Amino acid sequence: MVKQLDDRVRLAEGVAQAERCGRNVLVSRTISIPQIDPFALFTKVADRYKGKRSFWADPSRELVLLGLGHAASLKGEALSGEGRFAAVEREWEKLLADALIDGSGKVGTGPLLMGGFSFDPLKSPTDLWEGFPEASLVLPRLMISVVEGESWMTANVLVGPEEKPDILSNSLTEEEQAIWAAVHASPTTEEPSFETEEIFPSSWKHSVADAAREIRQGEMEKVVLARELRLTADRPFSPEAVLTNLSRQQPDSYLFVMERGGASFLGASPERLVKREGNQLLSTCLAGTIARGGTPEKDAHLGQELLADGKNREEHAVVVHMIREAFRQECEEVRVPEEPVLYKVRDVQHLYTPVTGRARQGTSLLAMVKRLHPTPALGGFPQEAAVVKIREAEAMDRGWYAGPVGWLDAHGNGEFSVAIRSGLLRGKRGSLFAGCGIVGESNPEKEYEETRMKFRPMLSALGGESS
Numbered sequence: 001m002v003k004q005l006d007d008r009v010r011l012a013e014g015v016a017q018a019e020r021c022g023r024n025v026l027v028s029r030t031i032s033i034p035q036i037d038p039f040a041l042f043t044k045v046a047d048r049y050k051g052k053r054s055f056w057a058d059p060s061r062e063l064v065l066l067g068l069g070h071a072a073s074l075k076g077e078a079l080s081g082e083g084r085f086a087a088v089e090r091e092w093e094k095l096l097a098d099a100l101i102d103g104s105g106k107v108g109t110g111p112l113l114m115g116g117f118s119f120d121p122l123k124s125p126t127d128l129w130e131g132f133p134e135a136s137l138v139l140p141r142l143m144i145s146v147v148e149g150e151s152w153m154t155a156n157v158l159v160g161p162e163e164k165p166d167i168l169s170n171s172l173t174e175e176e177q178a179i180w181a182a183v184h185a186s187p188t189t190e191e192p193s194f195e196t197e198e199i200f201p202s203s204w205k206h207s208v209a210d211a212a213r214e215i216r217q218g219e220m221e222k223v224v225l226a227r228e229l230r231l232t233a234d235r236p237f238s239p240e241a242v243l244t245n246l247s248r249q250q251p252d253s254y255l256f257v258m259e260r261g262g263a264s265f266l267g268a269s270p271e272r273l274v275k276r277e278g279n280q281l282l283s284t285c286l287a288g289t290i291a292r293g294g295t296p297e298k299d300a301h302l303g304q305e306l307l308a309d310g311k312n313r314e315e316h317a318v319v320v321h322m323i324r325e326a327f328r329q330e331c332e333e334v335r336v337p338e339e340p341v342l343y344k345v346r347d348v349q350h351l352y353t354p355v356t357g358r359a360r361q362g363t364s365l366l367a368m369v370k371r372l373h374p375t376p377a378l379g380g381f382p383q384e385a386a387v388v389k390i391r392e393a394e395a396m397d398r399g400w401y402a403g404p405v406g407w408l409d410a411h412g413n414g415e416f417s418v419a420i421r422s423g424l425l426r427g428k429r430g431s432l433f434a435g436c437g438i439v440g441e442s443n444p445e446k447e448y449e450e451t452r453m454k455f456r457p458m459l460s461a462l463g464g465e466s467s
């Protein structure tokens with residue numbers, strides 16, 4: 001009960017602080033908790049938090065975050081257009097001003113924002129992505145962090161001048177107790193059966209052929225074209241079942257779930273956009289794709305074929321060039337290996353080149369996200385011409401597909417991956433997305449086959465393909 005007493009005292013200080021400042025202030029505290037499985041907890045707390053869960057795991061699983069509820073939510077007009085990344089930074093600073101923070105000192109705990117950004121703020125939005133605006137990040141009310149195997153719980157309360165510390169503290173205690181009670185529950189998840197519909201596959205292939213021709217004519221170097229697979233189920237999709245399956249099936253990918261009202265956007269992306277820890281910045285060039293082989297020999301053979309393939313090497317080189325230049329603008333000590341290596345995930349293998357650097361004074365994580373997004377692995381090169389081409393050529397609304405999704409903390413640390421190998425689930429309806437880097441040598445049939453491979457992670461996790 002010491003914690004409860006401490007909470008009451010801290011919340012009373014928060015109220016006093018809010019009175020002094022004449023506005024709401026954040027009171028945040030982090031405690032060490034017994035080991036907890038955030039993957040299982042995502043399902044166990046569904047009754048209470050469905051629609052307001054945020055989940056994130058990095059490929060090493062050294063950091064897993066489960067956000068429950070919203071203490072604050074950054075979204076709206078002010079966060080739109082070109083200025084959306086800077087606007088999020090400003091709003092976050094405002095939220096943190098005068099905050100009372102009792103942290104653990106561990107990166108990945110304490111008050112942090114979880115959420116994402118749409119791919120292209122200039123594309124007219126459709127109803128499909130209702131609830132997922134150009135930028136939307138939440139400060140969870142409660143957040144479980146598992147950092148290198150240790151578990152932590154952060155509670156965030158936005159305290160107003162008139163509020164009663166006792167009431168705030170009691171409701172926090174009640175909420176935490178409900179979570180501990182839920183740990184012992186064993187809910188079952190049901191996977192619906194569903195049908196798939198490819199959206200305009202033949203016109204997509206024509207767009208690929210057209211884009212490849214334009215590239216050969218010198219209009220641009222590369223463009224990533226994506227397509228959609230629509231799903232219709234016999235009962236509502238279960239994001240809980242999907243996350244559970246992804247955690248087993250995709251051990252080498254980022255896993256994320258961002259819920260907004262009745263919809264869940266989730267996926268297993270192998271691709272980092274950018275990570276910041278202290279002054280260190282890390283990005284990844286991931287582009288160029290081939291299938292996995294059924295035997296170790298075939299798999300290795302395919303890997304060698306990918307490493308030696310001119311078309312895939314070109315797709316990859318365009319990404320390396322752009323990310324290296326972006327790092328040179330913002331960082332010292334930029335390091336980029338000469339040659340790519342293979343990055344293998346369950347369904348495909350990719351060409352991989354890491355890029356690291358030390359951030360210059362004033363270079364923030366979100367400034368880096370703004371500079372990089374979209375990299376030529378998701379957009380193309382030159383960036384602007386490619387995004388215009390995508391806006392015109394794609395018969396779909398990318399929404400948050402291929403956009404930055406991740407987290408950032410109060411000290412400027414954080415990580416964003418790009419939301420590929422992903423899908424949007426809303427009741428009985430779903431949409432999956434997959435795209436391919438198109439260069440002059442691209443063959444529409446081969447690119448189409450590549451998108452089929454890239455749908456597989458989500459299809460398997462939904463129970464639709466042999467897993």
Ligand SMILES: C=C(O[C@H]1C=CC=C(C(=O)O)[C@@H]1O)C(=O)O
Nearest residue numbers: 287288289377420434435436437
């Ligand atoms: C755009 C996607 O993948 C990108 C990431 C890795 C490899 C890619 C490729 O080889 O085309 C794509 O650039 C997607 O999966 O939807």
Ligand SMILES: [Mg+2]
Nearest residue numbers: 288289436437
């Ligand atoms: Mg490709």
